[in-house]
Amino acid sequence: MDRRHFLKFSAAGGALLTGCAPFQVKDTKAHVVVIGGGFGGATAAKTLRLLDANLKITLIEPKTQYVTCPGSNWLFAGITNLTQLSVDYRTLQVQYDIDLVTQSVATIERNIRQIRLTNGDSIGYDRLILSPGITFKWDAIAGYSAEIAAIFPHAWQAGLQTRILAQQLQAMPQGGVVLIVAPPDPYRCPPGPYERASMMACWIKQHNPRAKILILDSKRSFSKQRLFEAGWRANYGYGTANSLIEWHSLADNSINELHKASKTVISEFGDRFTGDVLNIIPAQMAANLAMHAGLTNPHGWCDINPLTSQSVEDDCIHVIGDAAQFTPMPKSAFAANSQAKACAMAVFNLIHQQPMSEPHWINTCYSLIAPEQGISVVGVYRLDDEKRRIIAVEGAGGVSHAFEEQISRSEAGYARSVYQNLIKNSFG
Amino acid sequence: MRWLLMWLLMTAQPVHAEFNPQSVVMNCLICHDSEKNSSSGEVPDLAGLTSAELHQALLDFKYDRRFATLMPRIAKGYSDAEIQAVADWLSQ
Numbered sequence: 425m426d427r428r429h430f431l432k433f434s435a436a437g438g439a440l441l442t443g444c445a446p447f448q449v450k451d452t453k454a455h456v457v458v459i460g461g462g463f464g465g466a467t468a469a470k471t472l473r474l475l476d477a478n479l480k481i482t483l484i485e486p487k488t489q490y491v492t493c494p495g496s497n498w499l500f501a502g503i504t505n506l507t508q509l510s511v512d513y514r515t516l517q518v519q520y521d522i523d524l525v526t527q528s529v530a531t532i533e534r535n536i537r538q539i540r541l542t543n544g545d546s547i548g549y550d551r552l553i554l555s556p557g558i559t560f561k562w563d564a565i566a567g568y569s570a571e572i573a574a575i576f577p578h579a580w581q582a583g584l585q586t587r588i589l590a591q592q593l594q595a596m597p598q599g600g601v602v603l604i605v606a607p608p609d610p611y612r613c614p615p616g617p618y619e620r621a622s623m624m625a626c627w628i629k630q631h632n633p634r635a636k637i638l639i640l641d642s643k644r645s646f647s648k649q650r651l652f653e654a655g656w657r658a659n660y661g662y663g664t665a666n667s668l669i670e671w672h673s674l675a676d677n678s679i680n681e682l683h684k685a686s687k688t689v690i691s692e693f694g695d696r697f698t699g700d701v702l703n704i705i706p707a708q709m710a711a712n713l714a715m716h717a718g719l720t721n722p723h724g725w726c727d728i729n730p731l732t733s734q735s736v737e738d739d740c741i742h743v744i745g746d747a748a749q750f751t752p753m754p755k756s757a758f759a760a761n762s763q764a765k766a767c768a769m770a771v772f773n774l775i776h777q778q779p780m781s782e783p784h785w786i787n788t789c790y791s792l793i794a795p796e797q798g799i800s801v802v803g804v805y806r807l808d809d810e811k812r813r814i815i816a817v818e819g820a821g822g823v824s825h826a827f828e829e830q831i832s833r834s835e836a837g838y839a840r841s842v843y844q845n846l847i848k849n850s851f852g
Numbered sequence: 853m854r855w856l857l858m859w860l861l862m863t864a865q866p867v868h869a870e871f872n873p874q875s876v877v878m879n880c881l882i883c884h885d886s887e888k889n890s891s892s893g894e895v896p897d898l899a900g901l902t903s904a905e906l907h908q909a910l911l912d913f914k915y916d917r918r919f920a921t922l923m924p925r926i927a928k929g930y931s932d933a934e935i936q937a938v939a940d941w942l943s944q
């Protein structure tokens with residue numbers, strides 16, 4: 425039996441996982457390296473420190489400022505800005521004694537448990553936690569690329585592109601058209617494109633009321649659809665000839681080409697859509713680093729053992745967040761935080777050779793339809809009886825009861841409050 | 853009491869990974885800030901609540917005896933025994 429199958433096999437039985445014994449002698453500190461200072465990585469580093477005062481913990485992240493994707497759609501309604509959406513790593517460094525390395529990882533040399541940074545330095549690890557986020561399948565839309573994304577932003581990694589897209593929206597001629605090309609599953613933040621359409625509609629309703637937002641979707645349905653559509657009917661004339669938002673399902677006829685000069689996107693069967701502002705959100709997969717390290721499956725995501733979040737390819741490496749396959753959990757910051765905590769518990773137990781405790785996860789995604797109207801979706805997750813698969817607990821979770829004035833007003837308040845707590849809980 | 857409960861939980865289901873209320877509570881703290889007094893309209897802070905109050909609130913959410921926007925969807929994810937263990941853990 426090879427190592428990979430041994431891991432799968434032993435994990436299924438819930439036995440103690442071995443095979444990744446520390447290189448070091450027993451009384452030196454174990455070294456856990458975390459790659460990626462997003463929601464997954466920051467929470468993992470912080471939680472590990474709360475569990476273990478003695479570990480050596482290193483966090484590697486190239487950016488000194490991280491702009492949160494959660495909340496970034498609110499920019500389109502003019503109710504936040506990039507400064508308010510930015511966090512740094514000072515608290516993690518100072519208060520949680522985490523060694524911060526402001527560099528990019530070039531390669532993971534798995535055979536010698538060492539990380540090579542792009543500046544040439546190397547860092548050894550006993551256990552590695554990988555939370556590198558996503559990259560885009562650029563070849564899915566001919567004519568679209570990382571360079572063109574500076575002109576037709578995806579804004580699916582918050583930052584400068586988010587601001588550019590908001591400026592394009594604001595500069596659009598009266599009666600202009602915004603095209604949002606929504607990606608196929610799975611992708612980060614399933615309700616994200618529809619919250620974005622809502623926030624853009626909120627802005628054009630005030631400043632450009634003859635304009636229109638067309639969502640061109642490669643899916644047949646979408647997250648919280650019933651609630652979004654009810655909210656759009658109540659606010660944006662959805663379903664009428666003057667609707668500010670139109671949703672077009674292009675299932676089996678996805679957008680696969682961009683004609684840049686004419687600002688036109690073209691579907692497989694040749695349907696053409698022309699707009700003034702193009703927000704193209706391509707299909708996604710785990711960040712390049714995960715693929716180069718040989719940790720991805722044929723679909724581009726990292727398979728893990730959900731009991732411990734260890735990669736099925738390498739039992740010294742744990743993968744969490746958007747890059748990992750935690751189905752049926754959606755890819756969200758909330759989920760990445762929850763996965764990071766279960767992962768930190770598992771890493772702690774493995775290092776101290778203690779029995780595993782049962783992991784528990786929760787996800788909640790709030791979306792704003794208008795600044796004072798919110799909706800939510802919840803999932804409560806645990807392992808199935810065989811401890812092999814993650815299941816959504818039956819009878820729990822689900823979407824907001826209804827789109828109703830009083831409830832949606834409360835949920836808009838909770839959306840802001842949960843955002844603040846999520847940031848504080850993840851970054852210190 | 854807590855140990856008896858843990859023992860009951862562990863023997864009731866034949867699982868190899870044991871139930872640990874901390875694994876659940878860490879998720880509650882994503883929304884419920886443990887250090888801050890929340891003002892109205894914000895997610896309530898749980899710091900001042902006793903184990904009995906937490907237990908009662910969670911069961912009321914679970915069995916739809918108390919109206920709320922979100923908590924019923926979460927509370928339904930746990931057995932009554934797990935809710936008891938979570939309330940005990942949180943109140944310490």
Ligand SMILES: Cc1cc2nc3c(=O)[nH]c(=O)nc-3n(C[C@H](O)[C@H](O)[C@H](O)COP(=O)(O)OP(=O)(O)OC[C@H]3O[C@@H](n4cnc5c(N)ncnc54)[C@H](O)[C@@H]3O)c2cc1C
Nearest residue numbers: 460462463464493494529556557613745746755756757758
């Ligand atoms: C518009 C939008 C709105 C969203 N709204 C919400 C919301 O309201 N609620 C919610 O829960 N989620 C939301 N999300 C989803 C959320 O942003 C992601 O699910 C979350 O960021 C995933 O966290 P992560 O740690 O997996 O990855 P990321 O947050 O992307 O972090 C990955 C980090 O790894 C670093 N990295 C990558 N490669 C390397 C390398 N080679 N070396 C070193 N570092 C590296 C990157 O610099 C990055 O900082 C939204 C997403 C979008 C796009």
